[in-house]
Each structure stands twice: as C-alpha cells, then as structure tokens.
Amino acid sequence: ADFVGGGDGGGGTGNGSTGDGSSGQATTVQWGFDPVAVQNNGPAIKQSLHDNGLPDSVEVEFVPRDQDTGKARANYNRLLSAGETDPDMFLMDNGWTNIFIQRGQIQNLTEMLPEEMLSTVDNKYFSAFTDTARNPQNGNLYGVPVFPDFPTMQYRKDLANEAGYNPESENWATEPMTWKKWSNIAADIYDNSDVDFGFTTQWDIYVGTACCTFNEVMSSWGGAYFGGRENLFGPVGERPVTVNQPEVINSLNMMRKFVHDEDFGGEFSDYGGGFTPTNILGWTEEPSRAPFAEGNSVFHRNWPYSLALCGRDPEETDAPALGEDLGAMPIPYAVPESEAAQPGTGGTTAALGGWHMTVNPNSGQKDAVQQVIRAAMTEKFQLKLLEIQGWLPPRPELFNSQQAKDVPILGRYMETLRVAGDNTMPRPVTAVWGNQTSKIAQQANRAVGQEVPSEQAMQALQTSLKNTESS
C-alpha cells in the first residue's frame, strides 16, 4: 500500500489519472526485456506495473532482447559503449551483470535510488543473489534483482513409489540427501523400471556446466574454483585456484561412477552407478529435459521452468508432461558445510541463475525509470510474475507466502525451491570469468567422458585457470 500514490518528484502530475496520460505528456520508459515474456505476457506485466503504483503518465515499452543470453550481453555492451540512450532499463543476467559493473557501463543505483528502496533490497532480498548485482569492491548496488533461478532435483514420484520409496514421508522435498543415498535410490528405481535413463542432467561443453552443474556437484563435495566463497568475485590474480584438489576430483569421479559405473578402486563402491547416459555430455537444459518430460527418466536436474512445464496436467497440454507425478528435491550433497574443504561450500548446493534490472546511465528520464523500478519491486508485482511467468520472487519470505503456494504448478514446489534458494552458490563472475567458463566446461566434460582421468583434466584446468588469472 505504501507504494501507491506517486513517488517523489512526479507526485503532482501523475496520480493514476487517465486525463494526464492523454495530454501527451506521458514519458515512455524503454525496458530491454525477455522476449518470450514480452511475447506471452507483455501487456499483463505492463498492467501489473501500473496496478502497483506506476503512474499512467509513464509508459513502459518492452524492447525484446535476443533470446541468446550471450548475444543479449554483446548487444547491451555495444549499445552502452556507443552511448545509446535507449533502452532506459535492461534485464541483465546475473552471469554478466558484473562485467557491466566492472566496466562502469551501468548506472550506480546506490546513487540513484532513494534509501528506502535500497534498504528493501538490502534486507528483504536473497542476499547471495543480490550480491551478483553489486560492485564487489565497494558493495554499491547496480541492479535490482527481478527473479532468481535455482535448480532442483526433479523426479518421477510414481516410479519412486513403485520402487517402494515414500518421498512424502521421507521428506525428500525439503530434506537434502547425500549423493551416496541418492545414487543408490536412483540406481534402484532405474533397475526396477523400464525407463531408459536413471538421471538426466547437463554436462555439455557450455557455460551451464561451468556455472551450474559442475559448480553444484563440486560445491556439494566441498570444492570450489577459487578457494572459499569469499573469493568468488575476486580479487583476480590474488586468489588461489583450487580445482586440482581432491574434493573436486572426487566430485568428477562420482559423476563418472553415475555414468560409467567406474568405481575407482572401490572408492565409490557403495554408490549406485551406471544409471546416467553418456548423453549428458552433449546435453544442455532442453535436450536433457525432453526424455524426463516423456517419462523416460527417473531423476532430472533442472531450473524451475522445467517444474512449470513438466508439472502441467498431461490432459491439458499436447506436450509431454508428468503432472502430479513430478516431484522435486534439493540437489544432493556429499559433505556437509561443516566438513567442506573450501569455506562456504558443502551441503546441498543450488547454482544461482536469475536476472536483474539495471539502468542505462545515459537515460534522460531517470525519474520515470525510478518509478518503474519502484513498481517492479512491489511484492504483488513479483507474485504476479511468479503466477504468469513462472519467475521466482527475489524475496525469501515471498516463497512462504500463501499466494506463492497458490500459484498453479510451481506453487507445489515452493518449499523445495526455498531450500534451494537458501543454499545457492553463485558463479564466480569476474572480469576473466568469460575466459574461464569454456575451459572449465571442456575439462569437466572430458573427465566425465572418460577421455582423460579426472586428475589430469583438473591439472590441466588448474594451469589454464592460473593463466587466465595472471595479468
């Protein structure tokens, strides 16, 4: 309620009166936005902004960006370095917002936004996620989170039940299990069903392996790329490179156990294995989801969108879906946080994706932009996005709200998502991260593909990461 009724400067003119809008004085804020969201829900999102305090004198125009996040980043980079004034706002991937901050290309919001809005972000938002929109050197805020993305381990509840497990009573949804337990369950269910795959995940040579799947597994083993959590965002060159550590190698060997049932002199003999196809080596999100959605896999690691899609009622959609048979659990772990070799790792770990809104420093209408941000920060708006777009609210408390739970499909998994959200591991975005991802992904892929022993792959990675870290 405190958002309604004009902000600071604009109070006189805009009070939601339609008369003003038609006087031609309306300012238009251009917002570089997700193309699919614009296409499917553009008007509804706009309407929701206006419903949540955006005066009618401010028009929002969504400018769809490129679907490919890398291309979008390149595009925004060009626009900003050419001094373009449009769009006024962007949606930026938390994977590269940092680069824009480092280059000083986007508006420092600590300077631009009023204190109350800043403190809302400070206090009410997922802090690990918000951190990816801050300058690590001084903590200044450059972007306001719009939605975070946390992966979960998704599975066929029906198959689990058939195999004699009881996810409900065993509290799979919120109680992370160890990889050892999980792998035995997975192998067991796999053996007892006629599905082709026990576990589908993503292990292609692409940024997702570096930022997310490998990062998760490694982290859950207590490993990290650059020492502990405090080194995630630098300082480049001064932090250690820790990929040739045993915990990292073990995490890879565990993946090899899952895929090839290789047991490394008995080290993984009490793990289940051989239930994961080599296909994961070429899989990104969608190819790995397809067999799962068809009911052809027991477990599947993916983002919330997968829950939204696979959780649909098969009766109501042409696409394959699992409906209520879809279950979700936090990603398993190998060592608890307390035993983690690298500080801040261990336990269940969810990679962190998501998008922030940032501001074009060349924009000529920052007041209006501020009003848009204000409206977009309202809880109602965030819940609306969850409802219509499946975008998670950036505030932990909203996860628990009844409204969130009432959202169709995704509402069923809010608890699991909250656990994931509490245990995120952001990618180590720095100026050199862009050079590191492909090297990490390639070596992780080679190791799990049995092309080289994990030790060797990680040794190579250690060297090349060191190279990228040196100036």
Place this chain on the structure above:
Amino acid sequence: MATQTEDSDAGPLERWTQSAIENPERVYRALFYAAMLFFLVTTMFPFYWLLVLAVTPEGNLLAGSFLPTVNLFGVSGTFPLPVPKGFNPAAFITVFEQVPFHLYMLNSFALAVTTTIIVLFIASLAGYVFGRLRFPGRAFLMLGILAISYFPPAAFVIPLFKVFAGNAPVVIPFTDIGLFTAPRLLNTPGSMVLPFSSLFMPLSVFILTTFYGQIPDGLEDAARVEGTTRLGALFRVIMPLSAPGVATAAVLTFIAVYNEYFFSSIMATSPEATKWSPILGGILSYQTQYTTQYNLMAAASIVGVLPVVILVVVAQERIVSGLTSGALKE
C-alpha cells in the same frame, strides 16, 4: 562361362555390358542419371529432414528416435529413413502466430533486393573496368577489393555500429580528431544495406569481371559504333550477354543478404520486425533461453526458403540462356 560370351544365354549384366560397348551413349546416359540421382538425394535429404522436424509436434522433438521400428514379415528392424513422430502441419501456421514472421520476411526481402541492386550496379562498373580495360594499378586494385573479404565480419562491426549510432563523431583513425557526426542509422535499412553492399561487393565484382571480360570486343565495338557510350554498351550489350554471370551474382548476393544475421542482429538493436530485423531474427525468436522450438524454426525456414527457391527458378532461366552463339564470325 566367361569364355563363351557370344552365347545367347549370357546373363543380363553381360548383355547390358555388351550393348554398352556397342552404344557408349547408353552408358553415358546411365551414368548421368546415376549422378543426378546421387546429387538429388544428397542435397535433398537434409532438407527432407528439416521437413520431418517441422511437422513433428514440439513435445516429441527431442525424445525418441525418428527411425521407427518396422515389422516386416516377422523380422523387425529399424527403418533407415527418419519419419515424423506425429504429424503437426499446424507448425506452418504457428510460425506466423507467434511472431509476425511475414514482416521479418518482408524486411529480408527488401534488404536483399536493395542490396542486390546496389551491388549489381556498382560491381558492374567495376567488373567492366577490371574485365575490359587495361590500365596501371589494375591488379593492385582488384586485390584491394578482394582483401575486404578476408576480414571476419566482426572486424567491421564495432566501428560501424558507433558511426551508425550517430551519437559520437566519426574520428580519423589513430587520432581523436572528430570529423562529423553521421546520421543515426541504427534500426533502419541504411545501417544494414551499406555494410551488406560493401561486404558482398567483392564476390560480385570478381564474378562480373570474369564474365564481362569474356564478351568479345567485337560486340562492344558494334554497340559503340551504333551510338552507345562505353557505359551504354555495358548496360545494353555486355550485361545482357553476361546474363548467366549477372544472374548468378544477383542470386548469390540476394541469398547471402536474405540469410544474413550477423550485421542485422547488431544494427537492429533488438530482434523486432519493426526494427528491420531480418528473417533469421524471426526464426531465432522461436528459441528461448532454455527451450528451442525446433519444429517452428524448421517450419519457418522452409517458409523462408520458398521465396529464394522461386527466385532461383526464375533467375536460372537467365542463368541457362547461353547467348553468345551466332554473334561473331571469327
């Protein structure tokens, strides 16, 4: 049996060989059709695969094999050819519903036509000069033009983008001296046609040089005596006589521009039809961060390829009209 080849009971293969020796034309014909079939199959198969993808419902795309298991007379085996998993021709309509695909096509078409005209005109002048005149510096200049095409397109894009943004002055390279500020061309055809024209120019210059150079001097002489200028002879006689070359240059340029995305994805600051984003901008919008609607992309590209096929069928009428016979006695 090999010793009694004359016998009438020779096998069919042998008979065929015999008749082939007598009539090599038949062998030639057979080889010809075999080769044609081979090329048809190899070129069309991936396209058939595209069609299979287009009509397969989206949900079925990434799971399950396209090679159905067939059961023939109790022997089950894998059918060696991919067939659609399900049948959803509606994809061809969906492509227009999801995005204004026809607008993207129009954009591409307009860009391609404009570029082709500009390129043909300018390259014709250059082709005439290089193909028919001898002057100092010729080889050097030709190599200079060719050199443009050595560079990856990425080497052009940043400075051009800054110029076309029209926010900052064009500066003399290696200095900070500003010259003038170019008009803002981003999101307009200008920002695409200009780079396309210059990047696709070298190929056309070389093609036209080759073809114009082959037109006998006698015909140009005749035209000039009849009263054309040298340029008039170029456009009235040399160009029509080089129709195969001109049409080929046109088709190659047209197709290249029609399918171009690198520059257009940059010069159109967002992939919207209203910002002159081309056909690939449209096709790629069936792809989201995680999901790819391969069926729609396939359907859209089939739709997008159609105008080109029509163009090629029309243009090849030109390409295949060998015209120089009957011109000269020499």
Place this chain on the structure above:
Amino acid sequence: MSTEAGRESRRSGALVDLMRWMENLSDTQYAYLLLTPVFLLLGMVALYPLLRTFELSLYALSVDLSTTSFVGLDNYIQLFTGEKNRYLPGGTTFLPANLEFISLLNSALVLTLIIAVVSVAFETVIGLGQALILDQDFYGRRWVRAAIIIPWAVPIVIQGMIFFLMFNNNVGFATPPLADLGLLAPTNTLNDTASATFIIIVADIWKTSAFMALLILAGLQSIDRGLYNVAKVAGATKWQQFKLITLPLILPTIGVAVLFRSVQVMRIYGIIPTVSSCTVVPSLSCMVVATFNTREGVSAAIAFVTAAIIGIVVMGLILWQGEDAI
C-alpha cells in the same frame, strides 16, 4: 548535316556534356572514374572500420576490464608466442602446441586450414559435377536445378540445426552408422573435436557446393556452343571436349569460385556454434567472436591475423593459377 547529329543535340545539354566528357577520358582515367563508387563505398563502410579495428588491436584491456593502454604490436606478438591462448576458449591454442593430431586440431590456425582445404577440394569437385549435370538438357531439369541449389538458400543457423539434430544424442540417427564406419566418435560426438570437425565439413560441403555449382554453371552457359561443333568434328570424345574446351573456358569462373570459397571457408563461423561449439571446433573466426566481448584488442588482432593468413593463401592460389587469374 545528317539527321543523326541533329538527334544528339536534342538530348539535354548537361547530361550530354557529362557523357561526352566521360567518353573522352583515356582508359586509365575512365577506369578510375568508374571505380570511384566502389572505392567510395568500400572506403566508407569497409576501410574506415578496418582502420579503427586495427587501431583497437594496438590496445590492451587491463585485467579488471576498466582501463585500456597502448601496447603497440604486443597483441600480435603474444598471439604467436601463446600468451594470448588464455583468452581463447577451452584448450584452444593459436599455433599448435606440438605436432600431435589432437594438438593440431586444437590449434585455431591449423584447424582452419584443414577445414578450408578439405571443404574446398570436395566442394569444387561436387560443384563441378552438379554444374555439369545442370548444364544438360533433360526433362524436369529446372526442378533439379532448384533442388540442387536449395542448400545454398538455407540460412546457416538452420543448416546448423539440421546437422545438429541429425547427430544430436537424443534423436540424431546419423551417428551410429558413421561411428560404425569409424568416422565419428560413438558418444559425445559433437564435443569430440575430430568428429565435430568432420560433421561441420560435411555440413559446409552440403551447403556450399551449390555456390560452386551455381557459379560454374554460369561459366558453362557462357561458352559458345559453336566451339563444341568444331571439337566434335575434329574428333573429340566427350571427355576430350570437356578437357580441352569446357575446362579451360570455365577455368576463370572456377578460379573465382575457388578463391571466394577459400576466403569464405577460412572465415567459417556461423555453423560451428550451432552444431558444436567454438570450444570444440576453434576456427579463427570463432576466436575473433569468442574474444570479441571481453578482449577487443585481442579480437581485433586475431581478425587481422586471419585476414593476413587468408591473404597469403589467396596469393598462393593466384600464383598457382597463373597471373591472369586476376
């Protein structure tokens, strides 16, 4: 005076004057006049950006991406000494680390040359074959022509998608038979450098043979049919006609086609990320794009080195074809 002269003067004065002025230029002057538009356009839209890009290549970005400094030719030198390899994706090196096959494939330079040689060789032969077939008169040939040219009309992204899905490990059907022949790795095919390179070459040949075919066909069509009559009467077999008449007369066209295909294929990029990734198949252009967003200076330097290498190859081709190739 004759009627003709009267006619001339009836046309508008300025234009006639201009035309007359142009006609009276010497060959050299005329040549340069007609070349003005090309060079204006190329100067504006190609040369200017290239100079600016070259300028970029002389600067390096600090580690934190915030400041740039002039480093002269350091970017180039470090490219060749291997210090810039860290900015290249995955385990890619610019020059090969050693002469093992896999190191060669991981070298952007060598890999590019390998792709170029194999693709162009196959494309030329296939394109020539296709053109010869299209040149014949047979029932329905216009449709065969269209069919053969279709691949060229397919956008690169779609071409990539076609081949990606063919070899993709969910639904791809092409890997097992080819893997049985030992041509491809049976698993993780598209992340295996050798296999992915093979597939990319095949895809490239599929698409761009049509380019060759189209150009060569045009060359074939421009041959004066009368010459074949002479050759036939002189006793030439079909093969001899081809060897002695057709081939020499289309050689200039083949030359242009090979030249441009070589140039194009050495800049191969678009198909790579769609079928596999620049990490797996690191072509030179891939390297330009991969470093484009983070290290402009390196990217610009690779672009210029790429151009220089293409330039060397082109000079080689020209020398090999003889002076009148140009």
Place this chain on the structure above:
Amino acid sequence: MARVRLEHVTKRYDDQGETVTAVDDMNLDVAHGEFICFVGPSGCGKSTTMETIAGLTIPTEGEVYIGDREVTNLPPKDRGIAMVFQNIALFPHMDVYDNISFGLRLRDYPQDEIDRRVERAADIVQLEGMLDRMPDEMSGGQRQRVAIARAIVREPDVFLMDEPLANLDAKLKVHMRTELQRLHKELDTTIIYVTHDQEEAMTLSDRIAVLNSGALQQIDPPLTCYNEPANLFVAGFIGSPSMNFVSGNVTENSIETPNFTLAFDPASVEGVGVGDELTVGIRPEDIHPSAKRDEIADPSSPISATVDILEPMGDEIFTYMLLGEGETSMTQEQTTNDQLLMSIDPDADIEEDDDIEVVIDRRNVHLFDTASGEALVHKLDPVGSGGGVTGSEAESDD
C-alpha cells in the same frame, strides 16, 4: 572408301511455330575422291546440308551414308571428316599452333608428327611465324586461314569446307585453290565445298551442286552447268554477270520476243509447239556488236539497241543496253524484256547513249519452258541462210 550419300534428307527447324525447311528431300551421291561444290543463294541450305553430313545436325528425315556405313546417327567424331566452318570458330583460348593441332592432339599423334604437319599446314596457308598468336590478335583473313589449316592437318576421308576462302584476297585465293587441288590429289579425299565465288566453283570442282530453297537443282560438271543449265534458276544463278532472260512466244518459224525475233524451228525441239510461252536465255558474252558478225558461226540478225550504261571491268566492259522505246534510261522501271547486258572487249569503241546494233550467237541461245522453268534446248539449230530474224516493230521505228 569415302563415298558420301544423302538419301531423302530433309531438315526442318521449328521457329516459333512456323516451320523453316532448310533442306528439302535432298538426294546426293558424291563419289570417292570427288570434289563437289555447293552453290546457291544465301539461306538455301548449303551449310545445313554440310552439317548433316558432318553429323552436327540430325536430319528430320532421310539417311546419310559415308563410305558404306549408314552414319545418320553416328557422332561426328566417328565419321572421318574435317570441316572448315563458315563462322570460322577458332578456339579463343588457344594460340594458332594449338588451334591447328587440336585434332591431332586428340588422336595422340607423336609430337614430331604433329609439329611436322602443323608446320606444313601453316606453310600452305602462309601463316608461318604466327603460330604463337592468339586468335584475337589476327586479322579476319588470317583467322580464316587458321581454320583451313586446322582442317587440312587432319587428312581425313572427307573434307567439308564452308566458304573457306570468303575472307581472302584474290591472290591468296588463287594460291589456296591450287593448294587445295594439290591436297585433293595427294590425299585422295572427297571434298565438299561451299562457295559463292563462281570462279572458285568452276576451277575447283568436279561437279557443281546448285541448291535453291533447300532443294537440289542440278549437279553436273561446271561447264555443263554453265553451258547446259537444267533450268531457269541454274541458268540465272551460274555465270556472272547473269544470263539475259527475255520472254518469247513460239511462232511457226521463230520466237517472238517483245523487242526482237529469233529464227526458230519449233519442230527441232521436242515438246515445243507453236504458241508456247518460252523464256530465251542469252549470256552477256554471247552478244556481240554487229561489227564482229563475221567471227560468229551462227549469228542472229542484228538487233538495234541503245547503250545505257557502261561498266568497265578492266579486262572487259559490261554494256547495259536498252531495247524498244530506248529513250528512257535505267532509272525508270523497265521490264527485263527491254534490257540486255553485253560483255565486250575493253578496247571496243563504244560510248554511253550510242545507238548500236548487236547480234546474238545463236549457237548459245538457251530456251526454257516459262511455266516449269525447265530447260528445253541450249543451242538453236542453224537456220538456212541466217534469215528469219527481223527487228521488232519497235526497233524498226527507232
């Protein structure tokens, strides 16, 4: 043996719906070693016939035989022919040496044999020292000579030559003619030759084939064609300047033409009756000034005429004369019946507008059936005392 036979060869072109008959039911039998010249007006089908023999054009109907084989559908390369094309058609990408040696190289002749033959051919066509020129660096006549050389190096069974000397000067033509004759003898080949030059046809050929509109009109030795043309077409076509034609009516003892009368006995020629319409043909050299009357064995009675135009040709003078109401000059339209062309010695003492008397050598008067064009007789029987020729009424008025 290189006998060449055409049997009922017809070639039609379909040209946008209408059919052009280029060769019309041609029957031709050329013996081995014969030298045949095709002559006929432009577009009459000479080249097409040659192409049919060469195998470059497949006849619409009929068969072609070379030697004792039917070759109608045989490819050109298996027919043992060499051809000089009317349009010359040198290979633009080969120099003279390569152009000439083309056919030999195809047959893998040893290099020294090729060199020898090319040199000899270049010698014959007087192109020594030009062997490394490209075709576009040569004059029209030089190119034509290359084309000839290209054919003669081959030494085939049959030569087909389509106006091989058209672009050569008179002296070179004479030289080439001699060389061709020598070759013909030396190689013992059959030669079929198209020419527009009657002198060439006369001096070279064993027989001349006269074509018109795709149909063969006459095939006979040169002098037979000249002296005994089979029909009006041949008579008018062979000989330059052309034969004079005057239409006439047969009376009981003469042929009456509008301007003069020739003594004639209808009985002497089969199929001619009184009252028939005939065409009288007289060659220009068979008309003489009356002064020379004595030198002629069987002169007609004098015909008076007015000299209209004199065309001195060096070795003779063409005298265009008007008969009848001779006042009008050539500029006005006049029927051919009123004109006669006489060829006389250059030293004759004659001026334009002179009124003169001429006589016709009756031994060389040709008569044709006007309706069918067929020749009836090529020599009028002498009539008694040279009587029976009276000037026409118009003439006596003069």
Place this chain on the structure above:
Amino acid sequence: MARVRLEHVTKRYDDQGETVTAVDDMNLDVAHGEFICFVGPSGCGKSTTMETIAGLTIPTEGEVYIGDREVTNLPPKDRGIAMVFQNIALFPHMDVYDNISFGLRLRDYPQDEIDRRVERAADIVQLEGMLDRMPDEMSGGQRQRVAIARAIVREPDVFLMDEPLANLDAKLKVHMRTELQRLHKELDTTIIYVTHDQEEAMTLSDRIAVLNSGALQQIDPPLTCYNEPANLFVAGFIGSPSMNFVSGNVTENSIETPNFTLAFDPASVEGVGVGDELTVGIRPEDIHPSAKRDEIADPSSPISATVDILEPMGDEIFTYMLLGEGETSMTQEQTTNDQLLMSIDPDADIEEDDDIEVVIDRRNVHLFDTASGEALVHKLDPVGSGGGVTGSEAESDD
C-alpha cells in the same frame, strides 16, 4: 561535311614483346561523298584502318579528321559513322528487328520512323519476314545482311564497310552493289569499303586504295589502278588472274627477257638506261594467239610457247603456257620467267600441250624498276615497223 582524312596514322600492336605494325604512316584524304575501296592482301591493315576511322582503335601516332573536326580521340558514337564489321558482330540477344533498329532506338527516333526505316532496310537486304528471327537461327549470309541493314538504317555521314558482301552469293552481291550505289547517291554519304572482290572494287568505287603491309601503295580510280599501277605490288595485286611478270634487261633497242625480246627504245622512258634490270608486266588479256595479230594495234612479234594447262572459266579460258624448255610441265618448279598466262575466248580452238605462237599487245606492256618496284611506263611506244622483236634463243631452238 564528311571528308575523312588520316594524317600519318600508325598503329602498332605489342604482341609478346615483338611489335606488329598494322598500319604504317598512312595518309589518306577521302572527299565528301566519295566511295573508296580498300584492297590489299590479308592482314595488310585494312580493318585496322577502318577501326581507326571509327574510333574503335586509337592510333599509336597520327590524327584522324572527319569533316572539319579532329576526331582522333572522339568516341565512335560522336563520329557520325556506321560500320559493317568483318566479323558481323550481331547482338546475339536481340532479334533481327532489334539488331537493325539498335542505333535508331538509341537516338530515340519515333517508333513509326524506326519501323519505316527497318522495313526499308530489310527490304534492301531481302530479309523481309525474318525480322523476328534470332541471329543463331540464320544462315551466314543472312547474318551478314542483317549487319548491313543495321548500318544502312542509320543514314550516317560516313559508312565503313568491312567486306560486307563476303558471304553473299553472286546474284545477291550484284543486287547489293546496286543498292549500295543507290544509297550512296541518295544519302550523299562517304563510303569506305573493304573488299577482296576486285569486281566489286571496280564497279563500286570512285577510287581504290591499295594497301600492303600497313602502307598505302596507290589510291586512284579503278581503271587507273588497273591500267597504270603505281608499282609492282599494285600491278600484281589488281587484276585477276594476275599480271604476268617477266624480268628483263634493257639493251639498246629492246628489253631482253630469258625467253623473248621486246622492242624498246630506252630513250623513250625517263630514267631508264641500257643495262638496267626491269620487270616487264603483261596482263593475261593482253596476250593473244598470233592468229589475232591483225586486230591488235601494236603487236609484238610472235613468241612460241607450249600450252601447259587450260582452265575454262565459262566466259574465258585461262591458258597457262610454258616458254623456253617447254617440255617440263607445271608440276616441276619453274621460275615465273618461264610461264605466261593468257586469257582467251572460250571458242578458241586450243588444246593442252599444243605448241602455239602468241603476241603481246605492246600498248599495254608495263615496265617496272625491279629494285624499287616503281612503275616506269605503262605503254611501250610503237616502234617503227613493229620490228625489233626476236624470239629468244631457247625459242628458236624449239
């Protein structure tokens, strides 16, 4: 006014290092309305000269004037010329109508004017009804006629015609000649014409320009060239068959040749002295059988000869005779001094291998300086009682 002048025009081609001089310091002045024929051996520079006038070739040296303008560097289209190319050069992508009307359409003539002119031109070249044919559907002669029509529709100041009738049959040639003459008069244009046909050159031209090796040899009216050739080259080139040349030595009262002697008074010709080497030129028609001696005003004394070859041409017979040791026949190499060609009437009673006596018409004997080739005299002065001619020793032995 369309006077055409060439001043010191030279054209050289660089051909792989060696220089070919196609035109060599040519000076030519063609008056307005004149009809000039270029003749000369193949490759002598006729076409190149034409191209220089047309502006298609820029001379290496010298200037070209048309009318009163210097046009050396003017483009062809501004020179007011039309040209028939030796290589025909039809536009293969245009039908006959478009080919013919090309120049008119360029100049935006009204459509009905174009139609009218094209029709008329097609009429002149006898191509009515072929206007919608494409060039490759026509015969060689038909193409050439299209090329002529394309030039004549233009009605320019100057016509340049490079062997326009080479591919036409004799009758059509005659027709075209008349038409060209009519056009020439009607349009009052200047025509420069290349031909290899001497008859054409004779009948058409006001003056003939004889070229050799790029240099102008003589430019004079046809009969002057024929009767008074400026030098050995012209004498040998003009006239068909060629003039007989016999080398001789001047004695006090005669010219002695290897096989006969001609009475001659050295004093009668300036610059000739006893002992000089001369070349005697006699045209075939100026040699007569002794029987005709009476008809000749100034006959030489009889020369005995053996008939070697007879070449009947219809209206005349070429008689190749051997002088001297006349037993050997032509097949063996023999100097030209031992041969004479005589042209006689077809009714002459002569056989091969006959031994005959011939006389030379002394009024038409030409003498040339052997060294320089320059003509000295074209008519021997009559010598008293026709004496002074004695057979050579060889002859008397015969």
